[in-house]
Amino acid sequence: MKNLKLFALCTAVVSLLTLGACSDEKGEVKLSAEQEKAMSERLAPAGEISLVGEVSNAPAADSSGGSRSGEDVYNTSCKTCHGSGMAGAPKYGAPEQWTARLEKGIDTLYTHAIQGFQGMPPKGLCMDCSDDELKASVDYMLDGSK
Numbered sequence: 001m002k003n004l005k006l007f008a009l010c011t012a013v014v015s016l017l018t019l020g021a022c023s024d025e026k027g028e029v030k031l032s033a034e035q036e037k038a039m040s041e042r043l044a045p046a047g048e049i050s051l052v053g054e055v056s057n058a059p060a061a062d063s064s065g066g067s068r069s070g071e072d073v074y075n076t077s078c079k080t081c082h083g084s085g086m087a088g089a090p091k092y093g094a095p096e097q098w099t100a101r102l103e104k105g106i107d108t109l110y111t112h113a114i115q116g117f118q119g120m121p122p123k124g125l126c127m128d129c130s131d132d133e134l135k136a137s138v139d140y141m142l143d144g145s146k
């Protein structure tokens, strides 16, 4: 009887300890699950943001790639040579230097701007320029050289 009481007490103590340990453990697990959840919640938007960033970067690059005006492209890429007439480049604002070239037809000039022509480097060295942007910059130069 005494032993049984002792046994019961021991069991109670052990189960209290176990429960305590369990609940401690449970608390820890729950906390880390919460942390994990919080972490993944924090990470998820970050992932989304970086994904959106990538996605929005691509169209941004595309749209800047597709929407630079002829003037922008001219100023960034063509002016170096065509502004000064360097290396025999027909000069911007000098109609007489363009007359003979214009006689080849605008499509030839576009093609030469895109593919290069003698001293004229392909794409006027604007390697990320689209054909349309190059055409626009040719138009811009021709407009300014009438």
Ligand code: HEC
Pocket: 073, 074, 077, 078, 079, 080, 081, 082, 086, 087, 088, 089, 090, 101, 104, 108, 109, 110, 112, 113, 117, 118, 119, 120, 121, 123, 124, 125, 126, 134, 137, 138
């Ligand atoms: C490194 C100097 C250089 C740059 C940069 C340059 N060009 Fe030229 N470009 C030339 C030279 C030199 C010629 C003359 C080539 C020849 O007739 O021998 C020329 C000629 C041209 C012609 C006339 C081609 C023909 O068939 O007569 C066009 C059009 C042209 N460039 C457009 C552009 C455009 C558009 C850009 C900018 C996107 C550009 N170039 C950038 C040097 C340059």
